[in-house]
Amino acid sequence: MSARIILGQAARHISQYGWTQGKRGRAYWPCCVLGAIDAVSDHYVLACDARRLLCKSIGLPVGTDTQNQALLIEWNDTKRRTARDVITALETA
Numbered sequence: 001m002s003a004r005i006i007l008g009q010a011a012r013h014i015s016q017y018g019w020t021q022g023k024r025g026r027a028y029w030p031c032c033v034l035g036a037i038d039a040v041s042d043h044y045v046l047a048c049d050a051r052r053l054l055c056k057s058i059g060l061p062v063g064t065d066t067q068n069q070a071l072l073i074e075w076n077d078t079k080r081r082t083a084r085d086v087i088t089a090l091e092t093a
Contacts, residue, residue, distance in 0.1 A: 001041075003049035004093065010036035010050070011090035019083035021076060033076045033086050034069055057093035 018030030025031030027039040
């Protein structure tokens with residue numbers, strides 16, 4: 001499995017179960033972008049790679065995994081962000 005596959009699966013998870021802001025979510029429930037990545041990945045290193053790839057793809061600075069997660073939370077929770085924005089970002093990364 002690759003980071004791109006994880007991001008595609010995360011997009012499908014959000015499409016199927018819904019998207020949320022302000023909370024991470026979990027498998028089979030609405031998720032934010034990070035929750036969706038975690039829900040579909042059972043391998044920490046691949047999840048880190050997926051977060052790094054997504055940050056790079058949407059123009060966020062890439063740092064440590066902790067920094068990447070914080071940036072993605074902020075990006076996900078932006079007031080004007082929509083589920084379609086998140087799904088598109090995941091699919092095109």
